[in-house]
Amino acid sequence: MEKERFSLLQLDPGEIYFEDFSAIFIPPDTTPKTYDTKKQDGRLKMCSKSLVFDPKDISKPIIKILFKDCVVIEQWKGTAKFLNSNNNVMSVNCKEYIELLEKNIVAPYQFRKPANFLFLLNYANVMNCLPQVCQLHRASSLPAAEQADMIATIVHSRQSRDVFDPRWMDLYEKVVLESHADKVTPLVVNPGRIVLSTSKLYFQPYNKMGEYPVKINLSSIKQIVKRRFLLRQIGLEIYCNDNSPTPHTYFSFRNQIARDELYDNLLKQPELKLNEIQQDIITLQWQNGIISNYDYLLYVNSLGDRTFNDLTQYPVFPWIISNYNGDKLDLNDPINYRDLSKPVGALNEVRLNRLLERYQEMPNNKFLYGSHYSTPGFVLYYLARLYPHYVLCLQSGRFDHPDRMFNSVADAYKNCLNNMSDFKELIPQFYDVSEEGKFLVNGMGINFGYRHNNIKVGDVELPPWCSGPQDFILKLRDALESDIVSENLHKWIDLIFGYKQRGEEAVKANNLFYHLCYEGAIDLDAITDLNQRHALEVQIMEFGQIPKQVFKVPHPQRKIGYSIQTEPYQIKEIQTNCEGIWKEAxxxxxxxxxxxxxxxxxDLFISEDGTKITSVGHDSKLKVFSLPQNKQIRSANIGRMPLSSCIQLPNANVLVIASWDNGISLYDLDYGRVIENVLAHEDAITCLCFDQESNLLVSGSGDCTVKVWKGLNNNGHIKPIQCLQKQIDHNSQVNCLSFNSTNHHLAVGTEDGDVYVWDMSTFLLFKKYIQSSSITAINYSPDGMKLAIGSRDMTFQIIDVNTGLSVFSKILNSVVTSLMWRDYLLVIGCEDGTLSLWDIFEVRLLLEIEAHTSAIKTIDISSLKDFIVTGGQDRSIKVWRPKLIS
Incomplete structure (x- = not known):
């Protein structure tokens, strides 16, 4: 059976296709002698605003008759017996009609003069069809609001009679939920019934268009994402594995309650096995160079509710290159790159000043840019050669004026820099090497017309520095993945998806758009007038939509220096100190x-030479163990209260030991005795850390203070008056500390969930991060740019220090009680005795074991990173090494 040419893209936006009939079209000039040669077999489509005849002969045009252009629709009153002895003929007299796809060629629609059409229905009874057609004809003559209301009533009546066909289901399937939903594809919203069973998800379109029904095995679904649709939380996008017949489906619902009900019920089905994709893992992998800039931008677009299925929220990519006229393109020269810290509208200072002058004179709801950076029209401006049928749908059967089309990359960029109403960004296809720049070539030979210089519109004119579309895309992709862009891409993300997207920061960044572009600007659900609501939906579509705000704090910068292969754009293998043994374990x-x-x-630590372990415990004991001898070689009582921390001073055989008796002790390992005690705090000392570079010892306490000591290894004495440099007060008990020698920063985790970062050169607060629960463990990354944090609520996360953004977060099965981060190896000890090792470069779990019977309180990694030592609440100290494949 030949596939019919009729498409929902041939209807007006929002128009509903109801049903079709097998029919014969009789052209107006048909006579009894020419009937057999002129008649056209085909299908007559009844839609909410038109009748469409799709002839079986693909050389003949599709005929579209708008109800508003019809004069009379009735049963034919003629008597010619060669037509139909039963008089089963519909007569349609119209002032104008449309022809499209003549000779099956994609071209602008042809609007024809008045005509009278006869349609002979093969099987359906014309008297059964006419009442519905005439009702739709009457609706077309009503004022817009009444027309919309009448069509909505007809639609509701027809759809309420439609029931799901249980014959699609297997014998043992059971229906879990039924709901109304729309299947969303570019420029088309097709209503139907969605049915969730115990093993499948079905979508049965009311008009039986397309694959009927859509059938998705729950076991094939790998991801489900809640989406915005027309600025309302009513969308749901479903991704399946690659071999699924429906790999990607997008639905919208009548309200958020219906969407969320299906989402919740989907998650309850045992057949569903989703891939866990965590935002924070992806961000950290991107920072580390595991994920390319291209893939990360696609991912952030998805988080911002941008999807290839919805042209109103199509993925947006930045202009990267600014040089489109030169003979050569040096990707190492910053002058060839656009400033990513500014929106397109602010790249030209002269134009920006003119826009600011206009902005100052505006009343409330001020905006700088009346045009957006991404709308359906802008997307199709770039893709007209690849999807001409989309353009015809969006522009009522017409292509754009040839001079206004995307004819030249250089001209398009120049226009975006200078025109007072052109601020558009790019789309992913400009950087997608797999597509080979097909959208730049008029591969279908579409006749788009002639420009003012009498040159026919053909392929897009490319810059002199490339040899063709593939080379152009490849160079743009190389630019996107360059160090120059990697250093600055976070600034553009801040503008489009981040904290500079709205509010005061948007004002400062000259990043303000028309108010209807923003989520929450208007409550469409509260508008009962269908006409007013439709008008607003059209406005929202035409003005463009700001993506959902993904980041509320500045986005962290990407690390520079990692090499990404040009094909297939994957990170090259990077050897790390932990890879040799731990990655292979x-x-x-x-x-x-x-x-x-x-x-x-x-607390415990391993000696520099890796031969001894020194530990302290709640039994008031200091102990030293020899690994070569596999035995204890020293034990000493240090007071009568539990000991909390122990460190060794550099260049001295002296230990600093903290106790719950509020004191700090110095213990001389050579002489085996305590040489100094000082009452350091007004409550138990909970933690110590030492910064060798600045020779600072820091102690934290239950008295809510951190004290900074200097010069402790001078003559082996602690003199508070001389050594105490600073007391830093906090709002609750200090639980843990970590030094970053590179930036002279001290991180402090407290009982009330606050993380303070202090600049130890000035003793001023650098940053403060508020967490949801008590901080139990904290540790800086080796480069000092991130903090690993464990909380009482079993959350483990890594925070970018400069921005405060959580770049990795995971809910564990138990509370983190200890942390150690060396190079790319992160070791976590938990309250339930679980020990886990992470490759924090690739952001993946390497190993996890039940190491202790209760909480792991302390961890250390040998200087050669060839073994790990853990100490626990179960009173034991354990030594571990990687078990390698023999």
Whole structure:
């Protein structure tokens, strides 16, 4: 059976296709002698605003008759027996009609003079069809609001009679939920019934158009994403695995409640096995160079509710290159790049000043740019050669004026820089090497007309520095992945998806658009007038939509220096210190344990040469163990209260030990005795850390203070008057500390969930991050740019220090009680005794074991990173090494 040419794209926006009839079209000049040669077999489509005849002969044009252009629609009153002895003929007299796809060629629609059409219905009874057709004809003559209301009533009546066909289901399937929904594709919203069963998701369009029905196996679904549609939270996008017959489907619902009900019920189905894709993992992988700039922009677009299925929210990409006229393009020269810290409208300072003058004179709801950076019209401006049928749908059967088309890349960029109403960005196809720049070529030979210089519109004119479309796309992609762009891409993300998208920051960044572009600007659900609501929906579509705001704080910068291959744009293998052993490990191998503490092991460290372990515990004991001898070689009582922390001073065989008796002790390892005690705080000391570069010791306490000490290794004495540099007050108990020597910063985690970052050169607060629960562990990354944080609510996350953005977050099965970050190896100890090792460069879990029977309170990694030592609440110290494949 030949596929029919009729498409929903041939209807007006929002028009509903109801049903069709097998019919014969009799042209007006048909006579009994010419009937057999002139008659056309085909299908007559009844739609909410038109009748469409699709002839079986593809050389004949499709005929579209708008109801508003019809004069009379009735049963034919003629008597010619060669037509129909039963008089089963519909007569349509119209003032104008439309022809399209003549000879099956995509071209502008042809608007024809008045005519009278006869349609002989083969099987349907004309008297059964006419009442519905005439009702739609009457609706077309009403004022817009009444017409919309009458059509809505007809649609509701027809759709309420439609029921799901249970024959599509397997024998043991059970229906879980039924709902009304629309299937959304570019420029088309097709209503139908969505049915969730115990094993499948069905969509049955009311008009039986397309694959009927859409049938999605729950086991094939890998991701479900809630979406905005026309600025309302009513969209749902479903992604399936690559071999699924429906890999990607987008639905919209009548309201958010219906959308969320289906979403919640989907998640409850045992057949559903979703791929866990975490925003924070992707961001951290992008920062580390694992994910390309192109893939990350696609991902951020998805988070911002941009989708290829909806031209009103199509993915948006930035202009990157600013040189489109030169013979050569040096991608190492910053002068060839656009300033990514500014929106397109602010790139030309002269134009910006003119826009600002206009802005100042505006009343409330001020805006700088009356035109947006992404609308359906702008998307199709770029894609007209690839999707001409979309353009014809959007522009009522017409192509744009040849001089206004996308004829030259250089001219398009120049216009975006200078025109007072052109601020558009690019689309992903400009950087997609797999598509080879097909959208730049008039591959279908469409006749778009002639420009003012009498040159026929053909392929897009490309810059002199490229040899063709493929080379052009490849060079743009190389530019996108360059270090210059990687250093600055976060600034553009801030404008489009981030904290500069709206509010005061948008004003400062000259990034203000018309108010209807923003989510929350208007409540469409509260508007009961269908005509007014439709008008607003059209406005929202035409003005463009700001993406959902994804980031509320500045986006972190990407690390520079990683090399990405040009094909297929994947990160080259980067060797790290932990890769050699830990990445190849199949398990953690237990080496030995020491169990001489009588209570919780609170802190430990491995000696520089990797031969000794020093520990302190709640039994008030200091202990030293020899690994070569596999035995304890020292034990000492340090006071009568639990000991919380222990560090060794550099260049001295002296330990600094903190106690719950509010004191700090210095213990001389050579002489085996305490050489100094000082009452340091007014409550138990909970943590210590030492910065060798600045020779600063820092102590944290239950008295809510952090004290900074200097010169402790001078003559082995602690003199508070001389050594105490600063007392830093906090609002609650200090639980953990971490030093960043590179920036001279100290991170402090507190009981009330605050994380403070102090500049230790000035003792001023650099940053403060508020978490949802008590901070239990904290550790800086080796480069000092990130903080690993564990919280009492079992959340583990990594925060970008400069921006405060959480670039990785995970809810664990237990509270994090200890952390150690060395190079790209991050080791986490939990309250339930679980020990996990992460490759934090690739952001993946390497190993996880049950290491202790209770909380792991302390962790250290040997300087060669060849073994790990853990200490726990179960009083044991355990040594682990990677178990490699033999």
């Amino acid at each position: 199949t398990d953690l191998e237990f080496v030995t344990s020491f169990n001489s503490h009588k209570n919780t092991v609170s």
